[in-house]
Amino acid sequence: MKVVCAGGGPAGLYLAILLKLQDPSHDITVHERNPEGSTYGWGVTYWRGLLDRLQARDPESAAVIGEHSVCWSDGVAHVRELTTRHHGDEGFGIGRHRLLDLLATRARALGVRLEYESELTEPPAADLVVAADGVHSLLRGRHAAHFGTDLVPGRNRYIWLGTTKVFDAFTFAFVETPHGWIWAYGYGYSAEHSTCVIECAPETFTGLGLDRADEGEQLALLEKLFAGVLDGHRLIGRPSAGGTAPWTTFRTLTNRTWHRGNLVLLGDAAHTTHYSIGAGTTLAVEDAMCLADALREHSALPDALAAYERRRRSDLLSVQSAARYSAQWYENLPRYIHLPPHRMFALLGQRHSPLLPYVPPQLYYGLDKAVGRLEVLRRLKRWAGPRAARALHARSTSAK
Template sequence: MQLRRVAVLGGGPAGLYAARLLKLAQPHCEVVVHEQGERDTTFGFGVGLAAGTQRKLEAADPDTLRDIRAGGYRHDMTMDVGGAVARVQNDNLIGVARTELLDVLQRHAEKAGVRLEYGERRVVADLDADVVIAADGVGSATREAGGFGASVEVGRGLFLWCGAGFALDDAVFAPVDTEHGTFVTHAYPYAADRSTFLIETDERTWRSAGFDTTVAGEESDTVSLAYLQEAFRTHLRGHDLIGNRTRWQRFRTVVCERWSDGRVVLLGDAAHTAHFSIGSGTKLAMEDAIALVGALDEEPDAATAFTRYEAARRPAVERLQELARRSQLWWESFPSRTHLPVERLMVAYMTRAGNVPLDRFAITSPDVVGAALGQYAGVPPQVPADLTGWVLRSHVVPADEDAFVVDTVVDDPWGANADAVVAVARETRAGLFRVVGPADRSALLTRLDLAERLRLEAGGTVVVEGPSELRDDLAAGLVSGRADLVAFGEELS
């Protein structure tokens, strides 16, 4: 369709990228970005872009990606638990300053002919446009005012974003124990002199440290920053933590029944969010922009274009949201796993959401997986040719009538229903638990997480039952410490 005028609400990565792509596709269309903040005012620190996302951006707009890469900072990934470190190579993963990313996108949008307007809040009713693209973020006022069927789920854990004035050698995941509980940082370099430090904890630790009474407003929480700076002094190498409207938050998962309403269409975080632990916010937003502009350019009217856009993007978004949900639950319960050797913990991290098969991880990081397998089996480090078969050998058992059977189906392995299951299991004082349930993959992954809780909190030996076609997931569960033994649903020979 030939568009006369398009208005974009929100001057973040999603809105700026969509505006540029649309102007390139339809040079005669008037495209205006409305951002209520000032041009040079932004919040946050670094943004990560994985190799897959970069390939999609290169296909859509190589000029913009070239400048993003030029300002980016490549790094690998490590996990550090009490000084024991496991390193994973992560080719082509880059961190880039959010300010640098926005500067690149602003320049390229204006170069294409987009008009950028800052410093004034606009709403849909103010705008004379054929299409209004709402890219106004997780707290989208446009979404809340429209008929999108939105729902927001708030996480249990708490986190805050801060930075430091030096570049880490690699991204690092590191827990630190304090007198109040455990804090975990997800930190990574994004410039030659800057790193992001995202720090999270559970509510009990947060309250014990007194953070429930610290500042909550527009300014940074200096009390928490001072405390965390001391807690992470080893990882900070003598540097201070830097705040930028840094305060404790709970992650909000946004889901919408519809991504469009009349002439308005949602983009990026306004339409959907996925937990930061899979680094997907900017990825999803910019990939949304590519799909939306393609649909607007090729379909005969806005309604048809919006339908095509949502049909193209929703499956990928929902898949990533499910991965993110599992990852979020894993990180919110992370301190319970720090007893594992760091290599086994890295395997648990990589397989936490079911997205990275154990054998594929072994190809890219044989040293880490080899060490983890050796720790699991009590043998020298190794990566056998038939990795899954080797892991399962001697750890597959038939049905045991003497086991206490756990057959309650839960959605959240750390939620209230799971708490009740664990409490009953603990009261039985059984020496052997058998966790059974539906044969689909999602149910098995959840069952493995519930089994991990039983191992840690109820004691005894835990057997997880699953179909033989999901033997790879069962093997990953064993190496990750989610189960002691496994059983196949069908009769064993």
Template sequence: MKIACIGGGVAALYFAIAMKRRQPAAAIDIFERDSADRNSGWGIILREPMLEAMRRMDEASHAAILARAVSWDQIEIRHKGEVNLLSNQFGRSTGRHALVEVLRARAVELGCRIHYSSPASAADLAGGYQLLVGSDGIKSGCREQIGAAAPIVRVQSANRFIWLGCDKAFDRMVFDFQQTTHGPVWVHAYPFSADKSTFVVECAQQTFDGFGFGRRALSADLARLEGIFASLLGDASLTSLSDAPHEWRQFEQIRCDALHHEQMVLIGDAAHTAHFSIGSGTRLAVEDAIALADSLHQGGALPEALARYQRQRSEAVDSIQQQALHSMQWFDRIIEHYSLPLAAFSRAFLFRSLGQAA
């Protein structure tokens, strides 16, 4: 079977690996818009169910990913000058760049071809391939094509966030809620290598406007954030992927009722997104990739295989998206929980994805 992936992120790369493991004769071309050296993110959390599914599918890439991962076993919640340290909270993460590097090397080793600096569309590729995999991420053009056949549901967070790096490796996962004159500003931070951490800052729109964030070169906003989180950062500094104010974003949770149409199928963020606060977008992407490869391998006509993939993924994705939505909405309504004492605030925070009231 000749397959083209439109977009070369984790979803496409893992699909290519899984498909080659199941069907070594499959011919897979991956078209990636960006050049090979572009870094598009900081660290990501590696969920254990995802790692276990990866181990079962391909031990070589699983071992290479673990070799580049770091772990922690505590979560620290900082709120109104107090600290709650929770033990036995195991987590693991790696650099997004490191993960992509490992998967690219493995996909090429298995015989896939990756075309960098190659933006692609279904219209360009349709004639040359039997299957087009829409793996072009959160701003997917492939999704819009399938959307003509079934509804796409979008829920936007009211908050603003920015995904930053920090040149210090925390030894645990930290959530630091700072009260400022313009309202709360908080960070989700965790290490992803021996000397770096992910630092995702979030605040309400009103707070964002109060500080004038997003209206000037980003370096000025970073200096302000370094001041707000000085007690956590010490002399460490924050780094962004670019100096453009558009690095500040509002998260959009997206769900597509249909994952395939004619010869096109969606995987990863193109198919569905999950708020970053539950760290599961990559897990969904990898599980989609495995489910699609397995379904194609089971055989039958292509429409049948794609329908089977959609049926299989719907329930699992619904459950994670529900948790992600509860978590996103908890942060959107953070002011309702803010005056709670630390223990009650921590409890509400930890159970936020279940949708329980504080």
């Protein structure tokens, strides 16, 4: 099978790896519009479940990805001068540049052709054409009416930065200004750097003058605002051609259908989920896994593409719902920010709940704690019941 993929991100590269592992005779070419080694962003996050799935499918790439990742298991929230820390699930960070380099190296070793500075604007002659070229996919755009693409912009402004401060936990920092709240998400991705995403409401963005400042002025102001968590470390921007760091709003992208003939959408070309749940890279790679499975299981391409879309749409329902509620939680931050930090942080962890926006925060916190205690009692009962029964049986047997 001849496969051509537009987009050399995690989705396109990992699909190429999986297809080559399934059948080394596949003729696979990946086209990437940017030069090799150039990428946007800083570090990306993923969780233990993804690493386990990578291990099951390709232990070699899983091993090197794990080796070049950093991990954490705590979350820390700073609100004004107060701090709270919670222990949670094991998370991982890896530089996006490093991840792409590792996947590209693995793909090349398997015989995949990688063409950099090569942008596809029309589907080429191939058995399968994969549009994994991001939210602004040119291949999808050529058939926008068929795919039914819809882009919905969010309200808040955000910027993706790096920093030389290496966070030892997934860190949230909320700072109050005369123009409203501004907050940061920080996580390490190497021994030298962390990602720092900064977000605020549009009125805070303009009130602070960030809309009028150049990159240097923006970074200086942000370093001052977040001095308490940066510990004197600097922020690193990615200036645009105009010299101003690229603030933007998140765009939720959906498509009515994900395939047309032999053209199929993958990753951000098919769907986006708000960055606050840290799942973008994971979902893109899982798309690749699902498409590779469907192609292996169905000999007819239309059946394979239909099965891929059906499965992934179903899998994404809960994730996309969580992402929508997470984005709304931050857009309504004043509703939660004045709670005691430990309570605010607890509701931050519950921000995916569809019930939370409709219940007073203090009441929701109390109900959540009560449910938690009830669940503990249920687990204790399930554990203690059989033990108590065995103990009674042992005593009655010895009495005989």
